[in-house]
Amino acid sequence: MNETLSRAVELAPVIGKRAAEIEQAGRVPSDLVGQLAEAGCLRMLVPARHGGEELPLTQALRVIEELARADGSTGWLAGQVGLAHLIFACFPEQAQQEIYAGGPDVMGAGAVAPKGRATADGHGWRVNGRWPFVTGAPQAAWIYLNCLVVEGRTPQVDARGVPRTRMTLIPAAELEVIDTWDVLGLRGTASHDVQAGAVACPAWRGFSLDSEAPQAQRAVFSIAQAGLLIAAVDVGIAQGALDEVIELAVTGRRRAFARRSMASSPGFQDRLGEAHMAVRAARALLHREADTAWSSAAAGRVAAPVERACLRATAAQVTELAAQAVRAAHGLAGGSAVYSSSPLQRRLRDIHTATQHFVNGRDFYGTVGALLVGEEVEPSSF
Template identity: 30%
Template sequence: MSVPGDFPLQYSPSINADLVGRARDLRPLIAANAARVELDRQLPEATVGALTEAGLLKLTVPRRYGGHETNFATYLAVSAEIARACGSTAWVTALINICNWAVCAAPDKAREDVFGADPDARVCGVLAPGGTATPTGDGYRVSGSWGFTSGSPHATWAVVGVQVANGGRAVEFGNVLMPMAELTIKDTWHVAGMRGTGSNTVVAQDVFVPAHRFIRLSFGGDQPDNHPDEPLYRSSMVPSLALVLAGPQLGLARAALDHTLATIGKRGISYTFYDHAVEAPFTQFQIAQATELIDTAALHVFRSAAHIDQAAIEGRAMEITERLRVRMDTGYAITRCRQAIDLLLDANGASSFAESNPLQRIWRDSSVAARHAIASPSVSAEAYGRAVLGVEEQMTLVI
């Protein structure tokens, strides 16, 4: 059994088929390691090594450092493809790549420290200002802790949010870039889903950060265009940060569909006369609806990717309504993916929740990932509604 089209290449002509093909080739290895990922609560070195060798952890690294400098459509397609084998692996891949992108959008001196020294550097990070940066001479002394730092066990650098303190008062917000060797990791990630993402708490205690590794933030506006010849790094920040979270969700939903199509024809439906579940009209409806929901989600995700990519190519700042539509598309797509997974669980019945059944892990991973604050469907809908209605006062600075 199959569904129309080549997922996810069918959704955008700008997707790099070679990079998606590399992700597809790794799926057997990633799937074989998925159970170990849950037990260890981080990716095994075999998976990290394979992702590194395939170049899938440097999607957003400049070509000058040996990266792919790829567009967001390809980025999303790669993470979706990986999620068909393991949600945690896709999440780590997506989050490391977006943190790499954030560093590469910074001025040359900062990114040279990271990727000039090590083209295979991996950056983890948290946008929220969980720390304080105190100015001192030619830099800052930074202390703080940042929870939910996905991929931290595999990272070589961290980019994390801080408030700059002057006389005990916050005067500015930004990100600081620090080597993981100068930080500690608290093992705090004990959760129901996305167990293998290593989203632990990163701690800094009076770490010196040179001034050039402080990156100013501009919520609701675009970052400075530090690299005019590299359009990727002038992509709108908040829309990009939000949208990449939808890639793993698309892949998880498709994984649920893949599993269902591969197995549902082999069983009947208990307490009915259906010897084959595929003969039941309600099963047919569930599969059709789930497939359409996944398709709907993907169309919204790749539409937004196209808008981000095109605006960056044109050197055009996305308007507030455009930005918030990306967040709306993100929340909407994630909701559709979750609905599709629920329908597929219904079609498969109570056996879906056996520990040996990958559907229960897919369900848990999708449910946990969907609660990421920047992808909240409710917040996104309210903010977008205000913009469409022309309400000047917003309820978030993260636009």
Template identity: 30%
Template sequence: MTDEVLERVRDLLPAIAGRNPVAEEDRRLPAETVADLVSVGAFRMLQPKRYGGLESDPVRFYEVVREVSTVCGSSGWVLSILGVHPWHVGLFPREAQDEVWAGGPDVLICSSYAPIGRLTAVEGGYLLSGRWSFASGCDHASWALLGGLVVGDEGRPVDFLSVLVPRADFQVLDVWDPVGLRGTGSNDIVVDKAFVPAHRIVRNYDVSQLRAPGRAVNPGPLFALPFGAVFTTAVAAPVVGVVSGCYETYVAAMRDRVRLSLGGGRFVEDQGAQVAVARAASEIDAAVLQLDRNMADLYDHAVRDAEIPMELRLRARRDQVRATERALAAIDLLFQSAGGNSLRRGNPIERAWRDAHAGSMHVANDAQRALALYGKGAFSLPVEDTLV
């Protein structure tokens, strides 16, 4: 079924690409695009089987994400982010999972993981309040995964949590108006003193230690993987896919181009253009190969029920941010070598350049932070970070 998703997604690509102008103008994905991706099971690839999901090999999921991203960065981004959330919900207690999928397997879940929310303990759970930004695809979501912290008596944070909130308990504020990934609808979410029962909460520390309560009902290898690899790869894969698609478009468009300056001549005969294409292709290949290798190695450990070494977890984070850096290096080469034509609004190179750079701004793509973590591990220093 996983391979079928990829084939069915490929059949959707022309229609998704044709809706690019609408997504850019409306600043959110068209309902038709979301419905198309739902219909082929793309959002259910990392969802528990007990709730109608596919529990796919994660490498296949990211391949589908990259494929969609080649024609529409916003569609690929929303698929990747919303598509990884069923996996995270699968780490919550069974009662929470039962609630989320009570109405069927095609529920969409958005997120904003920054620990902005304030949780006040009450009988049976917590009261949650806060305002979160960058909740991609939230207009299409029935649930939200939100970051929150519990504050002690002295006003200091004592615990960092992820909480599940139904659509009835949050408000979407239409504030998204960026230069790139315009169609992701990454608006703000507001919650005002919503009651969150204890079963709709997981401790970020427990998840990072691979001790999430949901493993009691989802024992498959997919749910033995670290959040720090699964989620962060989800914010790198669309960027790589965007640039990969731009590369193919660039090569096809430039084959017949004739320079109108610098002595004229066919563009493809210019050595500088040839070198730029070679460098860009190599960067894209390296990004894909490292992302896939690391996720395959992680999944292999999980399938064998073997302990996942910290060295591998750190390598996955290292190469995830490097994949984003490589993708940006490639798109910058293409953008620059395309000349003045790349500046025209609405052309594929210009849009891909904006989308790739916008995606790189996600905190999980912060190269300095992730590379420093790897360096600490290499020097045998202690590493404490929930995104590993």
């Protein structure tokens, strides 16, 4: 157990007691963000040369799972901050020096979907647009935003006809945060929209994603890992749901009109055991794929197309297994789980909100299947 994970385990009960507060506030409170920083949860994927922990991905996933086990929104926030740091590491050195000028515990946020536009302006760029789902936007210091490259109003394309994109880096203070986060679950992630109105972005705060340059390839790999970071949250939510239904059972709880306690019911035991194994299977798959991908990248080996596609499909499989376990836990708890005050109701809403994220979609299964039978697949799909 690494030190960051040990500190996260110690902090988890504090987070769990404040889960309802986090949901009602719509964000993780600033004092708790400070505790996450002290525990190392904000710097675990920051390069060591900038003062970060630079943990291997599998170790970071364990931290995220532990936080999500206490509260899904807190785990999600930590995972998205981690993704931001993976992407920050792809920017030119001058930009990284700006980001970490005050130390490694930086609240980063961003959007991978190219919802905005970047227009060349002298030696830099002008950035316009509006991006949804920017987790932690109100508390972020730096925000990365993916943009379509345009000239005038015309999107630019490469030789294959694929739109050109540019990843830009903007101080959060130069962006407008638009309060849009009125949602089913993960309510405490503050995943609002951000808007840029002709914001100046110096050339060193950006790079082209549609190139063969090393930084672009690292960024593509980082974006692929987004699914694994979210999958770790999903496993944590599922484990937390099982923890809660087990706690109900061991206190001697009985379902209405039941002759046996929940804990002594063979039907309860069967469904609980199945859900437990689903979570174990999800965790094992997640860590195996993450370890393989991380080791390959560290060795400089280019993964085969089917390996890359399986990495992307892992998030979908892990999320479905986690959702299966949460549904089982919610069902086993009976009528008590229908109340808004029930942690299991929150877990159910959180996991089903997580299933809607594009990195958890079934599309990647089709990509794996196509590659297995030798069909051509568009490289951008995995």
